[in-house]
Amino acid sequence: MNKYLDLIKNSYSGYWNYIKQSVLFELNWENYFYGLILISLVVWALELAFPWRKNQAVFRKDFWLDTFYMFFNFFLLNLIVLIALSNTTEQLLNDILNLVGLTVQDFQLFDINSMPYWARLLIFFVVIDFVQWFTHVTLHKYPFLWNFHKVHHSVKEMGFAAHLRYHWMEPVVYKSFKYIPLAIMGGFTAQDVAVVHFFNIVIGHLNHANIGWDYGPLKYILNNPKMHIWHHAKELPEERKRGVNFGITLSIWDYLFKTNYIPHNGRDIELGFDDEDSFPKDFIGQELYPLHKKN
Template structure:
């Protein structure tokens, strides 16, 4: 028990020191805090210059709520729970494997660090994105998980910051299901992975932005605003009632596994989910919603 307490303490102190470093040190290119700000401002300017829904305000509905979510989920959530939880679970899992004579290396098929850097990063990115695509499907398929995911789908007007409006439980699910696949291929150091994260953040911001782009022929590879808006449509036909267009960064998985759905131009479709008029409007109540929602409410969409 003492080992876990010390691990949790080190996790909090370590991430706090890292966060201070991010805020105060502007001399490294992989600064996630200022990187997020630069990407957000750039995509917001694109929204302002090339608005798809021209009647949508620059400061759209829930703009400030989503901005708060963006910084809370990307930084403060790690400090409050995710880093300590992740390190504790990893230590427990490694100890469990050791007790039966195994280790994470036992599962490793190859190490991406032994590949040329560009190829290793590509493999890391593709494997991560595919696992996250599958995880996203689960969030829509199972009522327990969908109750958490409703926070993200409560967005009524799309904008770049809506990308990071999600319940704190979502990254717990994503990170848990990513743990073994990443162990199988090996992991890159933080500096190298920053390239992948910045790219994913940019695509994610663009997907949720007030932009009418589909990237032409590249729409079959990369998720895009015209595709992703249908993921947020309020009402879907019964044969796709559990959701469509699950891609996070890549759209290719949806085309390969036939979960793509763009019936027509989705510029003015209503967003949300059936019953969202009763969904909480403020941060605290949205975070508490899954624990206090009634079964009838949780089943209202799916």
Template sequence: MEKYLEIIKNAYTGYWNYLIKEITSFSYWDNYFYGLIIISLAVWILEILFPWRKNQALFRKDFWLDTFYMFFNFFLLNLIVFIALSNTVAEIFNDILGLVGLSLSSFQLFEVNKLPKPLGLFIFFIVADFVQWNTHRLLHRVPFLWNFHKVHHSVKEMGFAAHLRYHWMEPVVYKSILYIPLAIIGGFEAQDVALVHFFNITIGHLNHANLGWDYGKLKYIFNNPKMHIWHHAKKLPKHARFGVNYGLTLSIWDYLFKTNYVPEDGRDIELGFSGDETFPKDFVNQELYPLKFKPKNED
């Protein structure tokens, strides 16, 4: 137990020092704090220059709430719980494997950093995106998880910052499921992870932005605003009551596994979910919602 408490303490102090360095340093390209700000401003400018819904306000409904979510989930959440939790869970998992004479290296297929850089990055990106696509499906199909995912689907007007409106439990679920597959291929360098992460954030921001783009033929590979808005549609087709278009960065999984759905121009469709009229409108109560309401299947 003392070992785990030490891990938690080191995680808090380590991440605090890291966060201060992120905010006060401009000297390296993989700075997550300013990287997020630059990407957000760039996509917001695109929304202003090329608005899909021309009558949508510049500071749309819940703009400031989503902006707070964006910084809370990307930075403060890590400080409050996520880094300490993930480091501790990883150590516990390794200790359990050790009891039976195993370690994560026992399952490692190869190390991507021993491959040519472009190939290693591609494998890392593809594996992570496919695992997260499947995790996203779980968030819709498992009632307990869907109650947390409702926070993201409570968005009523789409804009870039809606990308990072989600309950703090979501990254716990995503990272827990992703931990073992990435450990199996192992050997990632921090700058490689940053490069992929910035690309994913950019695509995610664009998916939620007030932009009427589908990237032409590339829509069958990359998720896009015209496709993703149907993922947020309040009224779902009868054949897919749990949802459609689960892709995060890539759309190809939806086309391969027949969960794609773009029946028409979705510019003005109603967003949300059944019963969202009574869903909390403020941050604190949205975070508390899953604890107050028993999970149930949505009709």
């Protein structure tokens, strides 16, 4: 028990030190704090320069709520819950495997670090994106998980910061699904993770931005604003009620598995979900909603 308590304590202190180093410019390429701010400012500037919905205000509906969500979910949530939970869960799994004479490395099918850098990065990116697509589908499929995912779909006007409006339970689900494929492929360097993560943030911000882009022929590979806005559509055909366009960074999974749906230019469609009138409008209410909502 003391081992786990020490692990939790070290997780908190270690991540707190990481945040301080980030804010004080003591980190380089792995500085997610200023990386997030820079990406957000650039995409916001693109929204202002090339607005798709001309009548949408610069400070759109829930702009400041989404900004709070962005920093809370990206940094404070890790400090409060995720880092300690992730580290203790990983240690517990290792301890259970050790009881039967196994380690996580026994499940490793190949060592991705033995591959060329470009191949390692590409495989990591594609595998993780597919797992995220599958997880996203799961969040829509099961009512218990959908109640958590409603937080993200409560956005009524799209903007870059809506990308990171989500309930704290979502990263727990995503990380759980990603653990096995990562174990199978072997370890990745922190720089690998940073490169892929920053790219995903850029595409995710753009997908939610007030920009009418689809990237031309690349729309069949990359998720884009004209495609993703239909994921947030309030009204969908009966056979599509569980959701459409689940891609996180890549759109190719939706085309492969026939979950793509772009019937027309969706610039002015209404966003949300059927029972949104009873959904809380404030941060605390949205965080507590799934805990008392009957499935």
